Structures are given as C-alpha cells and as structure tokens.
Amino acid sequence: MAAVSLVRCERGSARDVAPDWMRQELRTGTTIMAVEFDGGVVIGADSRTTTGAYIANRVTDKLTPIHERIFCCRSGSAADTQAISDAVTYQLGFHSIELDEPPLVQTAANLFREMCYRYREELMAGIIVAGWDKRRGGQVYTVPVGGMLTRQPVSVGGSGSSYIYGYVDSNYRAHMSKEECLQFTAQALSLAMERDGSSGGVVRLAVISEHGVERRVVAGNQLPSFSAI
C-alpha cells in the first residue's frame, strides 16, 4: 500500500532553477606562491576563477601590484581580495607620499594584516605579499585566512597549495638563483594545477627586484607535465 505524505510546496522562484554558477559567489580557488632569492622575489599564480563549477575567467591575473615594487597574490573570495587590495593600495600610496620614499614590504604586509584581522568574520581572503625594498631586499609575507602575519622564505597559498607542500618542502633550497626560483615556482604551480580542480589555465610569474618588475606567462602547452598514471 503506497504511503502518501503531504509535503508543503513553496512556490519556486527563478533562483531555484538557476544553474549553480549563477548562485555561487565568485572565488579564486587557486594556487599562489612566492619565493625569496638573493636580490628579489619570484611570485606566481594560476589563472582560474570559478563560480561553482563554471570557470568565470580562465586567464585571470591574480598578481596584483600594490606599489611599484610590492605585489600581492590573492586567494579566496575574488570580491573580498579585490576590495582589500584596492584599500591597501590607496593607504600605501598615501603613506609613501608622506614619507617621500618607497614603502617597506613589511608596511604593506601589515596593512593587509590589519584589514584581514579586523574584519576576519566577514572576509574570506588568503593573501601573500611579496616585494623588494632597499632595507631588507626581497621579502615574502603571508597573511592567511584569519589575519595572521608571518614572513617566510617560501610561501604557498590557495586551495591547490595543499597538494604541493611536500614538493615545496623537499625541493626548496636557500640561496637559489633567479632562474632556479622561476623554474621551481613554475613546476610547483603545474603540479598543483594538475591535481586541484579550482586551479588551472596558465601560470603567471613575476620577478620583483631592485631593477623593477619582470612579468612572464607560461601557457598550458608549455607547462611541464608529470602524469605517470
């Protein structure tokens, strides 16, 4: 005998039938990385921005300039990180004019931390701040979700970073050259992109040093491939 259950049906709205990518927030589920070397830093990121299962932008630039020789790599909610980096760019620019000299990377990192910690309940942002200044040379600071600040010689972030902790731990050596760092970063990012569904596209790299900023792009077909299975 069939059981009949009375279920209260709400009148559906257009939202219920919309695909998941129209209902999801824009996220930079991503892989970002920064490495210090003697004379500067190398930063890198993948280029995929997703709304749910849809790739909203497959050639995103997640390496955002904050000042002439200070960049940040953004991961987490695209809206939150864009808003934070805009605010910090303004604050840092103002500070630099007051000081009449280029700002320190540590200052930029602290500004990020201030904002990420103060609004930690509302924000979902993991940021790596990297750059070059005259006092301390190349520096990498990481401000993960929650608002902690710490300086590290090499830092990875974003959803794809979990997969490459082992690779980075085993392959990083202190005092690498610029080319070695670029190679190391590109390989680590390719490995993460191969395993993480929210990371992909091209690898964007930038070298920040006393001489300025040099940007590179490694397209998908030029990435090293590692599949043994």
Added chain:
Amino acid sequence: MNEATQYKLKLERLGYHQFRTMERHPTNYLCKGVSTGTTILAVKFNGGVIIGSDSRASVGGSYVSSKVINKLIQIHDKIFCCIAGSLADAQAVTKMAKFQLSFHSIQMDSPPLVKAAASVLKELCYSNREDLEAGFITAGWDKKRGPQVYTVSMGGMLLSQPFTIGGSGSTYIYGYVDAKYKPDMSREECLQFATNALALAIGRDNVSGGVAHLVVITEGGVEHVVVPGEKLPKFHDE
C-alpha cells in the same frame, strides 16, 4: 643616528604609533575530510612493491591514542593492505577478507592473486557502501602478474595503479609523488621515495606521525622496514 632610528622618528612625526598586536592563530574554515588521520602509500618498483604508512592513531585530531600502531595488515602471505577511514570498519572488513581469501586459496590450491584480494575487499566495500566508511590500498606479489598495487576507494571502486597514496596526509604529497615517481625504480630508490613521501606528509599533517612502517614485498618474500621518527629525512626548514 642610524637609518632605522631615523625611519622610526619619521613615522612618529607623521603620527604612526607602533602597536604590539597579539597574533592570533587563524581558525580553520575548511571542513574536515572523511579520511582518518593517516598517510598511506603503495609503490611498484622493478621486481616488487613497497607498501607504507605512518603509525599514529588519533581521536578528534587532538589526542594521539597510539604512537606506534601498525596499519599494514597482512591478508595473505604476499598480500598486504592498509586502511584509510574508520578503524573499526577497516578491522571488520579485513577480518572478513582474510577469511574469504584463505578459503579461496585452499579451494584453488594456490596462493591467491593480488587482484582477487583487492576484489574481495571491493565486494565488501561496495555491497555495504551505505554503512561503511573505509577505503583500502592493496599491494602484493603473485606469480601471474608480479607486483601490483590496487586501490579500493570508499564507495567501492577498484583501480589498478603504478602507485597510490591515501589518508589525510596524502593531500600534501600529491605534488611530490607526481614529480618524483618514475616507473621501474630499483628497490633502494623506491624505499627512499616512499620514506621521503611519508616524512613530508608527517611534517605537514598533524594527525600523521610516529614512525614510518614500510613493507617490501617481492618474489623472495616479505621484509618489514621501520624508520623511527628521528631517522626520517629532514628538509630545509627543520
């Protein structure tokens, strides 16, 4: 007056004060995966397989209930398996599988195939997939196909692979094993590869730890290698 002091005075003049902010640890917004606290792996090399795991059993991620548990279970002479998931489910399933396999082996009057062992586990996992929460890595040697590695996922999928990793600590070493694995390694290379992978995972995963248990299975037999914590390879930041 050095540059640093000059800079500080400049800041003070402009109205910036140095605050000492207490650093708080970030909360973990990500939800926990279903795998238990562990790192397990199995790798094929030229002439055999190596199956390995860490040795930590934890409760709720904050209490280590055992520092030296052996997660490598021998289900036949030259076939081992290691578990990811609920320890209780795993023990029940492997006990059943051991029995079925030894019965099958007596019936066939020959050692069972590694694929047979993996299939037995798969059958148990698939038919009870609603109730169970355990996945397995099976590795061994048989006369028909030599060394093999099979993975039986939590829902009951069976897959043969040259190497496989599992457990919560495995997320951190995907990049490393993808980059470093080569087919047809020698026994020593493979041991080094497996030890390094376990050491890296233990270094990053707080619910993996203790010693590295490794079992080398070849045509000649089974050899158990234990690498204690202080003998595990150390990396640049340790």
